[in-house]
């Protein structure tokens with residue numbers, strides 16, 4: 001699998017680290033009860049199909065970015 | 081009770097080849113309703129149906145399998161069984177499983193080729209060996225066999241490791257569980273399927289569950305590719321597809337689906353007589369009865385439902401193999417494949433009731449679901465039949481993260497594979 005880094009261009013997946021679902025919103029610090037934090041941290045939509053996720057170009061520019069990918073096919077979409 | 085497979089039957093069939101062996105299980109049309117429906121015909125679903133019938137007298141049961149029996153992880157795993165855990169809950173559960181493995185071929189009248197060849201986990205630093213001493217003490221306090229090995233003892237048992245002065249991973253010793261070993265995985269699926277079928281369970285292949293039928297907040301049936309089927313109780317046991325199926329019932333799970341790859345080399349003469357593993361890279365290797373070296377390591381590291389592995393992982397696992405076992409550099413890879421596993425925050429599974437009445441959940445098996453198969457079916461059947469967890473699976477509830485009851489056997493925190 002090859003991933004398009006918005007800064008460096010398309011590179012091999014081995015240069016990147018996966019950062020999980022990018023569509024969840026983290027409760028504000030000091031806000032939200034335990035349940036809200038539990039759901040944010042532990043529960044995942046984990047869809048079979050389109051997914052928007054974080055990746056970091058660890059062995060490159062080290063930018064974090066969002067990538068859309070289809071988890072049923074690994075087809076890569078937009079990175080931003 | 082079962083159609084007997086025996087030496088005599090084998091001889092009779094050899095002498096009269098015109099009479100083929102009968103089907104090992106029927107291929108029934110789905111009935112309109114069952115007392116219990118198990119979704120997923122992997123090892124866990126089949127074992128659950130078998131123990132529902134055998135231990136709890138529930139025989140009006142269906143197992144609904146999307147594809148064919150053995151197509152999932154039960155036929156893709158690397159067949160290792162062991163019970164060398166350190167956390168209460170895991171320790172007792174996996175030891176119960178190992179005990180069930182010990183009598184399984186007789187119980188099912190099906191040769192599962194259970195081989196207690198022993199597993200040796202290598203220590204490549206003195207600190208690692210200290211943690212193994214602790215692990216061994218915990219196991220022995222629970223009545224489980226464990227033996228700490230020094231470098232010389234490992235050399236005697238595994239002469240083919242790299243013991244040279246400048247070995248990349250110096251061998252300090254290891255820990256041996258003699259009762260650990262390997263089992264022929266597809267025989268487990270076929271054996272449970274045949275035994276469950278004989279007790280009256282309908283095993284329905286090519287039947288995909290596509291939705292749940294709810295009535296006043298209770299699960300009362302499923303919509304499938306072969307029509308609507310009602311069920312008094314419904315159990316989910318779909319391994320890597322847990323989130324996908326649970327979502328149809330409106331449940332969100334603490335699970336992500338990841339791919340794990342495995343590898344087998346060309347066959348060679350018998351040489352590796354144990355399961356050899358090394359915790360640091362989750363690397364493990366054993367030699368199959370056909371002679372191939374079967375081995376694997378970590379998951380690829382990002383969520384996916386494709387059973388297609390990435391090249392970088394092949395490279396790391398191969399490097400690990402060659403640096404620990406130099407002979408591996410001379411062998412050619414024959415096959416490699418992947419399976420989708422449901423990974424949980426603490427690496428431990430779920431066998432429990434859910435917030436929806438009559439809907440039960442079994443999943444989150446991470447790397448360890450094969451060895452768990454007998455105990456998983458045994459406890460899940462109890463949970464479904466009694467609408468209550470058994471003492472052995474009380475720790476595997478879905479709300480354990482809210483309650484602060486995580487079962488982090490490696491002691492390294494949540495979602496470690498993402499760190």
Ligand SMILES: Cc1cc2nc3c(=O)[nH]c(=O)nc-3n(C[C@H](O)[C@H](O)[C@H](O)COP(=O)(O)OP(=O)(O)OC[C@H]3O[C@@H](n4cnc5c(N)ncnc54)[C@H](O)[C@@H]3O)c2cc1C
Nearest residue numbers: 120122123124146152153154157158160289419449450451
């Ligand atoms: C490469 C690899 C190596 C492994 N090695 C080991 C090991 O050495 N030791 C160990 O203990 N564990 C190991 N595991 C883990 C183990 O294989 C799994 O945890 C275990 O097999 C999962 O349970 P199962 O057998 O019920 O799964 P499966 O066999 O995957 O069964 C689930 C079934 O559900 C079906 N299904 C899915 N969705 C639907 C639907 N909507 N409707 C109907 N049916 C559906 C699937 O088709 C599948 O047949 C390994 C896994 C992999 C991938």
Ligand SMILES: [Zn+2]
Nearest residue numbers: 005008057061
């Ligand atoms: Zn970059």
